[in-house]
Amino acid sequence: MPDTPGVVRRQTTDGRICLDHDWPQDARACRTLQRELADRVDTRHDTGPVATLGGVDIGFEDGGRTTRAAAVVLDATTLAVRERRLVRVPTRMPYIPGLLSFREIPGALAALEALETPPDLILVDGHGIAHPRRLGVATHLGLVTGRPTIGVAKKRLTGTHGPAPERRGAWTPLYDGETVIGAVLRSRERVKPIFISPGHRVDLDNAIAWTLQALTRYRLPETTRVADRLASGKPDF
Template sequence: MKIYKRHSWDLSLDEAVAIQEKLQAEVITQDQFKEPIKYVAGVDMGFEDDGRISRAAVAVLSFPDLELRDTSIVKRPTSFPYIPGFLSFREIPALLDALEKITITPDIIFCDGQGIAHPRRFGIACHLGLFVDLPTVGVAKSLFVGKHEELPQTRGSWQPLIYEAETVGAVLRTRDGVKPVYVSSGHRISLTTAIDYVLRCTPQYRLPETTRVADRLASSTKD
């Protein structure tokens, strides 16, 4: 997979803020990809040695049957502290290393985190999307910013996620009566299309199959 280096990773917090504010202008929240989609990927992180080692995992699944086709796991020293709102600076360096090793380039990448549902509209899905120039979607397990109306209990129900008078994502029910997920555009995909693909990649459980497989890889103690 081709990686487009946008900046270095040896950064202060002020420099990280400046990068978020600068690159956010390049984020595209409209559909800019060709269908049919043949492969979807999930990326996730685990940490070892009290957080000093990052363990990045990529899982590539065929679509729409969601069969595992390719994986990659990479470890590297963690170079940025855990600070809410700056997850991408901690996780993306290792994720890029893992993405470089896969043999199948996915058509869409699902991130375990936020897209534009972020104080500066630049969560990890946006940041990663600019580095790989592929459609990316943020599928977070918890609310970070914004408010929404009450959500029906049925699968497929969703409500706009509103932050500072702007729709930044959606709260989406992927299973009847189960906690929702928080979907937002990362790069080169619209919110409604992102919701559609999240549901199509979530046939049985709360989280997309891409995320579930990547999470197992990132959390495993066996390579």
């Protein structure tokens, strides 16, 4: 959304206009901006028809100076890969716990815009609202693009929870006090659970449902697995 704080329009060499960012460089200001943005998060479930699922993941090279961003599109029903895109942009921010989105969104935005067709729902590598200020990278990216997003993280950032169920597909709530901010999901038996949380325009139940839909025999959903291999430059196709 062009009117979201921190988001600005940029013109490419061929005259096209696309979204760019202009975040504060100071951590203090970034946290203030996060609290501001958190009020704009759409907590309702408002995805349109979902025919395609997107995956976004970021990797680094040159000791972190260059950011590699991958965006992929899979068929929501068959999980067949429809499109894959990889872009490189200079890294502008270091990793600071709680401020991950400011480091990764620039690349994610560039990769998404390189796609021919934007996905209907995006699964992001990282948390959604399961964040100290409710603004994880998935939520932030959803706000910036205006698209529905889900956070799929491999580790907990904040919140408390009971023991994760053993059964595949079962989950236990992730709490911030009395509020449920996500789910600790057993995506595969005998393997560490993953953390699912609403990003933007998706509620927790649907976030879990779509994650399960994108899950096969592995710990992580296919969307993030495909994006992962692309971003980390592994042997793929």
